Amino acid sequence: MAYVPVPKDLTRVKTKVMFNLTKRQLICFGAGVLIGAPLFFLLLRPLGSSTAAMCMMLVMLPFFLLGVYEKNGQPLEKVAGNIIRASILRPRQRPYRTNNFYALLERQDKLDKEVSRIVHGQPSTSAR
Numbered sequence: 001m002a003y004v005p006v007p008k009d010l011t012r013v014k015t016k017v018m019f020n021l022t023k024r025q026l027i028c029f030g031a032g033v034l035i036g037a038p039l040f041f042l043l044l045r046p047l048g049s050s051t052a053a054m055c056m057m058l059v060m061l062p063f064f065l066l067g068v069y070e071k072n073g074q075p076l077e078k079v080a081g082n083i084i085r086a087s088i089l090r091p092r093q094r095p096y097r098t099n100n101f102y103a104l105l106e107r108q109d110k111l112d113k114e115v116s117r118i119v120h121g122q123p124s125t126s127a128r
Helices: 023-045 049-068 078-087 103-120
Strands: none
Touching: 023 049, 049 078
16 A cells, blocks of 8 residues: 655645746746856866866856745745844844833823813913
């Protein structure tokens, strides 16, 4: 009898388009091949085959990483964006600020008392 493993979390299952690859992987791998293969043939005569192959691999590696790497359900560009945002764009120490509701109520009460004094014609206590 054949045994087929079924994942417990079906939200992580991705539809495969072709060659058991997702659409994202096919696009990223295709872009890598479209840029890497011509680069290899351009560099083959001036640099030699091993150097041209190394240059091709270095150019194609980011495309393959974009297609394959995923952490916590997020692709590489979102993970990298979060790291850049947290480490470079945002300040290291964030001040702790709260909205003090009690202070707001006190200010509102003070303003209400001042308005009622003005309406009733009583002199303010701060003018004395």
